[in-house]
Amino acid sequence: MKSISARTVGSCLIVGALAVAAIKAQSTNQARDFDAEIRTAVASAKQAAGFEWQGALVRTCLQPPQIGAENTSDTIPGYISKPASTPARSTWFADPAKVFDDFYFVGGKIHSAWALTTSEGIILFDTIYPYNSDELIVGGLKKLGLDPTTIKYVLVTHGHGDHIGGAEMLQKEFGAKVVMGGPDWDAVEKYPNRFTTMAPKREIVATDGMRITLGGKSVTLWLTPGHTPGTFAFTTTVLDRGKPVNIVSSAGVATSFINNRPDPGIKNYQIYLDTQKKIAAKASETKATVLISNHSEFDDAVDKNRMLAGRGDGPHPYEVGADSVQNFFKVLQNCARAAQIGLEKQAATGSR
Ligand SMILES: [Zn+2]
Numbered sequence: 001m002k003s004i005s006a007r008t009v010g011s012c013l014i015v016g017a018l019a020v021a022a023i024k025a026q027s028t029n030q031a032r033d034f035d036a037e038i039r040t041a042v043a044s045a046k047q048a049a050g051f052e053w054q055g056a057l058v059r060t061c062l063q064p065p066q067i068g069a070e071n072t073s074d075t076i077p078g079y080i081s082k083p084a085s086t087p088a089r090s091t092w093f094a095d096p097a098k099v100f101d102d103f104y105f106v107g108g109k110i111h112s113a114w115a116l117t118t119s120e121g122i123i124l125f126d127t128i129y130p131y132n133s134d135e136l137i138v139g140g141l142k143k144l145g146l147d148p149t150t151i152k153y154v155l156v157t158h159g160h161g162d163h164i165g166g167a168e169m170l171q172k173e174f175g176a177k178v179v180m181g182g183p184d185w186d187a188v189e190k191y192p193n194r195f196t197t198m199a200p201k202r203e204i205v206a207t208d209g210m211r212i213t214l215g216g217k218s219v220t221l222w223l224t225p226g227h228t229p230g231t232f233a234f235t236t237t238v239l240d241r242g243k244p245v246n247i248v249s250s251a252g253v254a255t256s257f258i259n260n261r262p263d264p265g266i267k268n269y270q271i272y273l274d275t276q277k278k279i280a281a282k283a284s285e286t287k288a289t290v291l292i293s294n295h296s297e298f299d300d301a302v303d304k305n306r307m308l309a310g311r312g313d314g315p316h317p318y319e320v321g322a323d324s325v326q327n328f329f330k331v332l333q334n335c336a337r338a339a340q341i342g343l344e345k346q347a348a349t350g351s352r
Pocket residue numbers: 158160227
């Protein structure tokens with residue numbers, strides 16, 4: 001009897017505890033002030049952005065995209081099918097620049113490409129569009145006194161037309177080995193029309209922690225899904241007047257996934273958030289003091305290239321310091337969290 005009664009009392013206690021927990025959860029949810037949480041996240045993002053990372057703030061916090069479906073279209077882009085519709089040169093041309101002793105900018109006004117030089121050739125990062133990669137990358141390298149025929153690796157950080165555009169040409173012309181994330185290779189093969197003239201043949205599939213080594217220098221790749229499923233970021237070390245400087249690349253900034261409804265938006269934002277935390281940690285571990293992007297709106301590359309010309313004995317305009325690099329990723333995390341809270345509100349209340 002005694003033991004049965006003790007069990008009964010025990011069960012009652014458990015049931016009681018569960019009921020209290022359920023009521024607590026319910027009242028927490030009812031009491032949750034989603035709008036206040038969003039305001040707090042946006043305020044944190046603004047504080048982290050300061051003056052340095054306004055572009056990332058604007059793109060990810062202040063102008064959230066509304067994407068409701070996966071892009072499954074397989075049509076030939078207008079800039080391929082109707083060459084007359086190609087943007088005017090004045091809208092995209094920018095001068096190439098020597099940024100560090102062994103690291104060069106060969107991009108345009110809006111989209112960036114970078115070249116790391118080694119004693120055994122060049123590692124190129126991103127390839128811009130089909131219509132301007134020849135002038136900006138091949139022509140840019142020549143203007144800088146570098147030899148494009150020595151491009152050994154082309155790292156396509158994700159498979160969108162503004163970054164993969166010149167990869168097929170560089171692979172065919174110079175035999176450069178193309179590296180890309182597995183899911184993005186799949187997309188290139190799945191949508192042959194969308195990638196007309198932008199479809200290098202599959203060579204190297206990026207894996208997490210993969211090192212691309214050439215001429216005694218190496219670049220480490222980090223899988224950073226979110227912007228696309230195959231996006232990767234990288235860390236490397238360059239030289240500034242002989243002094244080693246650690247660089248991290250952004251991991252895909254725009255939230256270009258289904259993001260306008262709780263399912264799968266909340267999960268998609270979580271993938272993006274996990275990615276930003278991961279690459280921020282890699283930046284911290286590698287003591288990165290420079291953040292570069294493949295869009296000038298995020299790292300102000302074109303303006304900083306102009307500032308380099310007047311540097312004199314001053315600080316390097318790209319070298320913002322480790323704390324500022326961390327702030328870049330804080331902007332993205334807080335903006336994504338604000339958007340994710342908006343979807344949590346939608347799930348809980350039916351309205352945003
Ligand atoms: Zn993209």
